[in-house]
Amino acid sequence: SLRINKGMHVDGNWPALGAAAAVAHSLGLTPAQTAQAVQIAACQLPMSLYLPVRSGDTSRNTYLGHSAQLGQSAALAVASGITSPGNAVREYAHVVLSKEPEPFDDTHGFHLLQAYVKPYAAVRHVHYGAWAACMLRPALDPDKIEHVILDVYEEAVIYCGNRAPQTPLQAQFSLSFGLAAMLGWGRLDPWVYREPQFQDAMLRALEAKVQVQVDASWTQQQMRGARLRIECSDGSRYEQEITAVPGDAQMPFTERELVDKFLGYCEASMPLDSARLWARQLLVAPTNTHPFPFWNLPQEKTPC
Incomplete structure (x- = not known):
């Protein structure tokens, strides 16, 4: 198993491994040939950067297409007789990521069944704080909110640390924006990314009040969650902790x-x-x- 380094974006690299396996299966290749297709893709995985997300440019939207193209090419290569070394994934981890790959999960369960449906139009990391805000919102008056503290795991801060986002893509990777949108409007869907609401003064004021902190315990345990604390001008305080959101395996969508x-x-x-x-x-x-x-x-x- 592979995990990206800081500054990388996952969509443009090892999704190609899954695409290679899927296309190989569709072609009716043997399990050994399918493994070869994955290794061929691993021999030439690109390095996709997080940079466009920070800058708000849409080049990030080309990443998955590139991965699919590489996976298809790898499977077709195997079908035509091209071979690959059997340890390319491990070599990629050493050469590109400078680390050992994580142990491979060889259990017989279908990982597809662990997939989730995202309720909100934002990166999954944003969902935990947004869901906590959704839980607290009925008791809150957004105009009285003075201080907002969001505790999350480190990975969420790395990938969704954008502040005062100026483009929808930046905002989808912004913990503070998603939280503010939910507090202000009770929704985090395509509507919030359209004008005039995207630059709404109330939304922007709320976003600026959000302080994001890393929870060391969640980070160490590789747990996902959010703890939201809000102080209001009338002296009232609110707190909500979230460790699962709708769409997770433990909270499946109806x-x-x-x-x-x-x-x-x-x-x-x-x-x-x-x-x-x-x-x-x-x-x-x-x-x-x-x-x-x-x-x-x-x-x-x-x-x-």
């Missing part, structure tokens, strides 16, 4: 919550009736049904 999120995110791009139809097709249609119209178009029979 079907109703999933549909509501899908419909909400579609509202700016398609009529509500069309969005409902798509949702119904995705959730309950027979497995041989093509939910999206463009998938029904004739396709050439290519390997991928």
Whole structure:
């Protein structure tokens, strides 16, 4: 297993390993060939930077496409007879990351079942503070908030430490922005990233009041969570600790919550009736049904 170094962004590197395995499986390659595809991808993994997230540039959005392209190329290479050393992933950890790879999880469970659905339009690290704010918000008057302290694990600060973000991408990687949006409006969805609300004076004032601190215990235990403390001008104080958010394995989304999120995110791009139809097709249609119209178009029979 690999973990990125500070200054790196995960989307442009080892997602290619998963893509290589997926394409190899789709091609009907053997398990040994699938492992070879992963190693071929590991021989040439790129170094993707966190820099565009800090600057607010959208080049970060090209990272996953690059990873998918590399994974596909690696699988097709194996199918054509190209070989790879069997220890490329470990060598990548040594040469590029200057560390030993973490022990590989060889249990027989499906990691896909550990995937989560994000309720909010932000990086997962932002969700814990935002959910804590959501829990406290009914008792709060945003105009009376004077001090806000957010304790989180170190990884959240590394990847989501942007302050006073000026672009939506910066804001999606901002602990303080997500927290302020939830305190101010009770929502953290695409709407908050649009003008005029994105530069709203109330939102910006709340964001500036947020002090972010690292919880050493959570960091050491590799736990995710948030502890939110708020002091108001009338002397009232509020505190909420969160160690799981909706969408986590221990707090799975209900079907109703999933549909509501899908419909909400579609509202700016398609009529509500069309969005409902798509949702119904995705959730309950027979497995041989093509939910999206463009998938029904004739396709050439290519390997991928």
